[in-house]
Amino acid sequence: MKPATFTYHSCRTVEEAVGHLGAAADAKVICGGQSLVPMMNLRLANPTDLVDLNRIPGLDAVDVGPAGITVGATARQHTVEISPAVGAAAPMLVAALGHVGHPQIRNRGTVVGSLCHADPAAEMPAVFATLGGSVTAQGPGGTRTIGAADFFDSYLTTSLAADEIATAVTFDSPPPGSGWSFEEVTRRHGDFAIVGVVTLVAVTGGSVAQARITVFGGGGTPQRMAAAEQLLVGTARADVDEELLRSAGAAVSSDLTPTGDIHGSAAYRRHVAGVLVTRGLRTALDRARD
Ligand SMILES: Cc1cc2nc3c(=O)[nH]c(=O)nc-3n(C[C@H](O)[C@H](O)[C@H](O)COP(=O)(O)OP(=O)(O)OC[C@H]3O[C@@H](n4cnc5c(N)ncnc54)[C@H](O)[C@@H]3O)c2cc1C
Structure with missing residues (x-):
């Protein structure tokens, strides 16, 4: 057509x-x-x-600094994926990019475009919701920054105004020593997720200091799962056992209100999200360094 x-x-x-x-x-x-x-x-x-925007000089920059990873509006997903500096600063971001479509798509598609498109089953919005950070937007009135928690409004809709351009995104650096995981279920590699989970866990002084759990493909936007996160925060690392990880998964299954479609029913998405949370937290805890 x-x-x-x-x-x-x-x-x-x-x-x-x-x-x-x-x-x-x-x-x-x-x-x-x-x-x-x-x-x-x-x-x-x-x-x-x-x-x-492709011929605007400077919009394709990728900068890694102590505060975070800044990706310009026209920087390709592939450029970010193969950047050693990004891989060292936020391996979660690189791992997630490997699931965005296929190499041909990532050669052309942009990280910022993926955020602006705001597909709830897309990988980049889920990473943004987990790491946190901000989008820099420029409109007729000047420039403003929009925090990750305020950026996604609903299905394919962001808080950008119709006459605003996202010129860059900054992903916050993960806490030092934190562990992470990226899990998704798709019918074929490269498809959008039927449901997926991103986790990040920081352990300090023998206890879980931070736990972030984001589900994507389970609603109109990527969702942080606060109740499951709170089950872990403050718990001694030694007390985080299989039962607690399963409880976190069960909390996510119970809190999620996805819709069903031809790819999977709502019940299937709830169940899979819980399984991925338990699995993902196990991986993130294994990777975390106190
Ligand atoms: C076969 C195929 C498979 C795919 N699989 C996946 C997948 O598994 N996971 C996934 O996440 N994506 C997937 N995609 C989508 C791909 O990742 C896109 O590249 C991405 O969603 C959008 O980036 P883009 O630069 O191409 O944006 P565009 O297509 O150029 O724009 C997308 C939307 O965002 C707006 N927009 C873009 N940039 C800006 C900006 N700087 N400021 C304001 N608005 C802006 C546009 O107006 C438009 O509404 C797939 C695409 C194809 C064709």
């Missing part, structure tokens, strides 16, 4: 791009085009204008 006609703008500055977004009736940013173009071809999206 072919998309409906649209006006194409290849921009050289962010200000120029913001101007086009504000002026057109229904303009959309395009970066990798790996989600937007299929939607346009299927006529699920019919923008009047496409605002291309």
Whole structure:
């Protein structure tokens, strides 16, 4: 299928791009085009204008510093995936990228585009919800930062305004020595997750100081599972046994309210999420260093 006609703008500055977004009736940013173009071809999206950021100098930077990993709007998923500095700072991010579609998709698709697309079954939003951090957004009124907890509104919807561009995302650095895991169930490698779980555990002074559990594919946005997290926080590492890990999984199964679809029923997603939480926490604890 072919998309409906649209006006194409290849921009050289962010200000120029913001101007086009504000002026057109229904303009959309395009970066990798790996989600937007299929939607346009299927006529699920019919923008009047496409605002291309790819030729704006400097937007493709990837910087790793003490505070976090900053990825510019046009940096490709593959560039981040093969960065040794990113791999050392946040191995969870690199592991998750290996599950995003296929190499051909990641050569073109962007990390920021994946966040802006906000598919609830996508891997990058779940990593962002787990590590925390912020998106830098630029609109007609200037620049603002949007924290990870406030970025995803609902299915395919973020808190970005229609005339705002996400110029970069910063993923917070994981706590030193923390362990992590990434688990997902798909019908085929490279598919979007039927359901997936990202965990991060920090152990300090013999006790679990932080536990973060995010489920994706289990609702309209990636979800932090507070009740299950609280079961672990403050517990002595020596007391975190199989029974506690299973209780955390059971808490997630009980708290999750997914919808069913042709890929899996709601009950199946609840069950699998619980199993993945137990498994993922085991891995994260094994990786954690006090
Ligand atoms: C066959 C196939 C398999 C795939 N499998 C997976 C998968 O398993 N997991 C997964 O997560 N993804 C998957 N994808 C999607 C892929 O990862 C996309 O690259 C990603 O979702 C969007 O990134 P993009 O740069 O291509 O965004 P685009 O397609 O260019 O844009 C996507 C949306 O985000 C908006 N947008 C993009 N960038 C910005 C910005 N800087 N500021 C404001 N708005 C912006 C666009 O307007 C559009 O609405 C798959 C795609 C294909 C074609």
